[in-house]
Amino acid sequence: MTRIPKKMLFPTTMITLFLVVVLVGWSNYRLFENRYVTQLTLEESGLLSQGSSLFNRELGHIKSTTLFLRNSVYALLTSHHHIPESVFWQSDISQIFSQFALTSPFISQVRWLDSNGKELIRINARDGKIAVVPASQLQDKSDRYYFQQAKLATENDVYISPVDLNMENDQIVRPLEPTLRGAVSINRERQGVLVVNYDLTKLFAQLRTLSNDRFFMDVVSENGEWLISQDAQKEWASALKQDKQTNYVKSLYPKVWASISSEEGLSSRISEGQVWSSMRVIVEAPISSMETEQSSFLYFVARSRSHVLDEYREYLQWLIFSLGSAAFLILSFLVWWQMNASYKRRALLSALEAEQAQLKVANNEFNVVNHQLVELQSELVENSKLSALGLMVAGLAHEMNTPLGGVRMALSSLTALINKEADSLSDRNRQSMGKTLEIAEKNLTRAINLVASFKRITLDRSGQDVQDFVLNSVLQDLLTVYKPRLKRFPHVLIKDECDADIHMQGFPGILSQVIQNLIDNALQHGLKDYPKGIITLTAKCQNDMLALSVKDNGNGISSEVRERIFDPFVTTGRVDKHTGLGLHLVHQWVYTLMKGRIEIESKEGEGTSFTIIIPLVQTRDVSLEEMSKGL
Numbered sequence: 001m002t003r004i005p006k007k008m009l010f011p012t013t014m015i016t017l018f019l020v021v022v023l024v025g026w027s028n029y030r031l032f033e034n035r036y037v038t039q040l041t042l043e044e045s046g047l048l049s050q051g052s053s054l055f056n057r058e059l060g061h062i063k064s065t066t067l068f069l070r071n072s073v074y075a076l077l078t079s080h081h082h083i084p085e086s087v088f089w090q091s092d093i094s095q096i097f098s099q100f101a102l103t104s105p106f107i108s109q110v111r112w113l114d115s116n117g118k119e120l121i122r123i124n125a126r127d128g129k130i131a132v133v134p135a136s137q138l139q140d141k142s143d144r145y146y147f148q149q150a151k152l153a154t155e156n157d158v159y160i161s162p163v164d165l166n167m168e169n170d171q172i173v174r175p176l177e178p179t180l181r182g183a184v185s186i187n188r189e190r191q192g193v194l195v196v197n198y199d200l201t202k203l204f205a206q207l208r209t210l211s212n213d214r215f216f217m218d219v220v221s222e223n224g225e226w227l228i229s230q231d232a233q234k235e236w237a238s239a240l241k242q243d244k245q246t247n248y249v250k251s252l253y254p255k256v257w258a259s260i261s262s263e264e265g266l267s268s269r270i271s272e273g274q275v276w277s278s279m280r281v282i283v284e285a286p287i288s289s290m291e292t293e294q295s296s297f298l299y300f301v302a303r304s305r306s307h308v309l310d311e312y313r314e315y316l317q318w319l320i321f322s323l324g325s326a327a328f329l330i331l332s333f334l335v336w337w338q339m340n341a342s343y344k345r346r347a348l349l350s351a352l353e354a355e356q357a358q359l360k361v362a363n364n365e366f367n368v369v370n371h372q373l374v375e376l377q378s379e380l381v382e383n384s385k386l387s388a389l390g391l392m393v394a395g396l397a398h399e400m401n402t403p404l405g406g407v408r409m410a411l412s413s414l415t416a417l418i419n420k421e422a423d424s425l426s427d428r429n430r431q432s433m434g435k436t437l438e439i440a441e442k443n444l445t446r447a448i449n450l451v452a453s454f455k456r457i458t459l460d461r462s463g464q465d466v467q468d469f470v471l472n473s474v475l476q477d478l479l480t481v482y483k484p485r486l487k488r489f490p491h492v493l494i495k496d497e498c499d500a501d502i503h504m505q506g507f508p509g510i511l512s513q514v515i516q517n518l519i520d521n522a523l524q525h526g527l528k529d530y531p532k533g534i535i536t537l538t539a540k541c542q543n544d545m546l547a548l549s550v551k552d553n554g555n556g557i558s559s560e561v562r563e564r565i566f567d568p569f570v571t572t573g574r575v576d577k578h579t580g581l582g583l584h585l586v587h588q589w590v591y592t593l594m595k596g597r598i599e600i601e602s603k604e605g606e607g608t609s610f611t612i613i614i615p616l617v618q619t620r621d622v623s624l625e626e627m628s629k630g631l
Contacts, residue, residue: 013335018328025324029316036312037275040215041268044277044302047215048266051207051300052281058106058203059180059283062196063158066182069100069110070194077188093121094132100196101125108166108177108199114192115151117142139169141195150183150193159183160283160296163200163227165239172239178204178227180283204228214308218301224250224257227298249301260299275304466620471502471511471539471546478512482519492527494519498539504546506618510589517582518550518610525572526554526608541616545596549611556604565600594618 097110111122119138166177178200219228237247250257260278283296527533566587596614
C-alpha cells in the first residue's frame with residue numbers, strides 16, 4: 001500500500017479530528033437539549049396538575065349536586081302535593097333554588113324549564129346575592145341544545161354541556177361569561193328540566209394566573225377551539241364567529257392537535273420551537289349505572305414561551321462551540337506531536353512496515369471482496385422479495401393451468417373413444433358415461449375460469465399503472481372469486497344490474513377492491529342477522545363520469561355513525577374484531593387516487609346505498625406509496 005505523505009496525512013487527520021469533534025459536540029448538544037426539554041416537560045406537568053386540581057376541586061361534582069337539587073324539588077313536591085300550587089310554587093321553589101345557589105360561588109343561574117322549554121322560575125346569583133327574575137323577563141329556551149339533550153336523557157341522567165359563552169335574549173353576555181351547565185329532567189306532576197349554570201369566569205381567571213414568564217396555560221375544547229389562549233383574540237372563535245382557520249388549535253397546529261386529541265393521559269411533544277404538554281381533564285365522569293354515557297372533557301395545554309427554548313439553544317450552542325474549539329486545539333497539538341514521533345519511529349522500522357503493508361493490502365482486498373459479496377447477497381434478497389408475489393401468482397396460474405389443460409385433453413380423448421366404441425356399449429352405459437363426462441367438463445371449465453379470474457384480479461391489484469378495462473369484466477371476476485365467501489351468507493343475494501359495455505381507463509385493481517370493501521361492509525354490518533338480504537350493484541355512465549352504486553336492504557346506518565363513517569377505526573363491529581379501516585380506505589382511494597366522490601343514502605331499518613362517482617378516464621396524480629403515507 002502506498003504510504004500517505006506527511007504533508008497529506010496531517011491535513012487528513014485534522015479533518016477527521018474536526019469531524020469527530022463536531023459529531024461529539026452535536027451528540028452532546030442533542031443530549032443536553034433533550035434533558036432541558038425533559039425538565040420543561042416536568043415543569044409543564046406540574047403546571048397541568050395544578051390546573052387540573054383547581055378545576056376538579058371547584059367543579060368535580062356537577063352531576064351529584066344537580067341530582068341533589070332535583071331530589072330536593074321532588075321532596076318539596078311530595079310534601080305539598082295536597083296544597084294548591086299557587087300557595088307554594090313561587091316562594092318555596094325559589095327558596096330552594098336560592099339556597100342551592102349559595103352552595104357554590106360558581107353557580108350563576110338556576111332555572112326550571114317546562115316541557116316546552118319556557119322558563120317557569122329562574123334565579124340569578126352573583127357575588128353571594130340572589131335575585132328572583134320576574135315572570136315578565138322569563139325567556140323561551142326551547143331552541144337551546146342543552147334543553148333538547150336533557151329531555152332525551154332518562155330520569156337519573158344529568159346532561160353536562162360543553163363549556164360555552166352565556167347568552168341572554170339570544171345575545172352573548174358581555175363581558176364574556178364562560179359557562180358550564182348541568183341539566184336534569186323532572187318527571188312528576190309537573191314535568192320539565194332543571195338547569196344549573198356555572199359561571200367559570202373566576203375559575204378561568206385563576207387558571208390564567210398559573211401562566212408565568214416561561215410557560216403559558218391554554219384551555220382547549222374537545223373540538224380544538226381555544227377557551228384560554230396566550231392570544232386573547234383567538235378565544236371563543238366559534239361563538240364570536242371568527243375565522244376558524246386562523247383561530248383554532250387544530251387549524252394552526254394540526255400535528256400538535258392530532259397528538260393532543262389522540263392521547264387521553266399526559267403527553268408531550270415539540271413543535272414550532274415550543275414544548276407542548278397536554279392533559280385531558282374530565283369535567284365529570286359517567287355515572288356507573290350509565291354504560292353508554294359519554295364523559296365531558298377539556299384539554300389543558302401547557303406550552304413553553306417561544307423564547308425559552310430558543311435562548312437555551314443559543315446558550316448551549318455557544319457553550320458547545322467554545323468547548324469543542326478548545327478540545328479541537330488541544331487534540332490537534334497532541335496529534336501533531338504524536339505524528340512527529342511516529343515518523344521518527346517509522347524511519348527505524350521501514351522494513352517491518354513493508355511486510356505489514358503487504359499484509360494490509362491482502363487483508364484490504366479480502367475485505368473488499370467480502371463486502372462486495374455481502375452487498376450482492378443483500379441485493380439478491382431484496383430482488384427476491386420484490387418478485388415473490390409475481391412469481392407466486394404466475395407459478396400458481398401455470399401449475400394449475402397445465403394439469404387443468406391436461407385434464408381437458410384427457411376428457412376430449414375419452415369422449416372421442418366413447419363415441420368410437422359407442423356401438424359396443426349399451427345405451428344405459430353410454431348415457432351414464434356421457435353425463436359423467438358432461439359434469440366433469442362443467443367443473444373443469446369452472447376451475448379454469450376461476451383460476452383465470454384469480455390471476456386477473458391479482459395482477460390488477462398488484463399493478464399501479466393506468467389501464468384500459470371493461471367494468472363488467474372486473475365485476476364478473478370479483479363475483480366469481482367471491483362465490484365461496486357467499487356460501488357463509490346463504491340468506492344474501494347479489495344482483496348485478498350494471499351496464500355491460502362500460503369502457504374505462506384507470507385502476508381496475510383498486511376499483512375492484514373498493515367494490516369488495518363495500519360488499520363486505522354490507523355483509524358484515526348492513527345484513528348482519530338479517531333474514532333475507534339483497535345487495536344490488538348498478539353502474540351507469542353520466543356524461544364523462546361513472547355512477548357505481550352498491551345498495552342493500554339491511555339495517556341502515558344511524559345518523560351518529562354516518563357522520564364519522566369514513567373516519568379510521570370507526571366500526572360497529574368491534575366485538576367481531578373489525579378494524580374500521582375498510583370504508584376509510586374506500587374514501588382515500590375514491591377521493592385521492594380516482595378524484596371522485598361518494599354519496600350515501602341510508603335510513604335505519606330500510607337499507608343503505610353507497611354511490612361512487614368517478615371519471616371514466618383517470619390519470620395518476622399520486623402514487624399508491626404516497627397515498628399510503630396519508631393513511
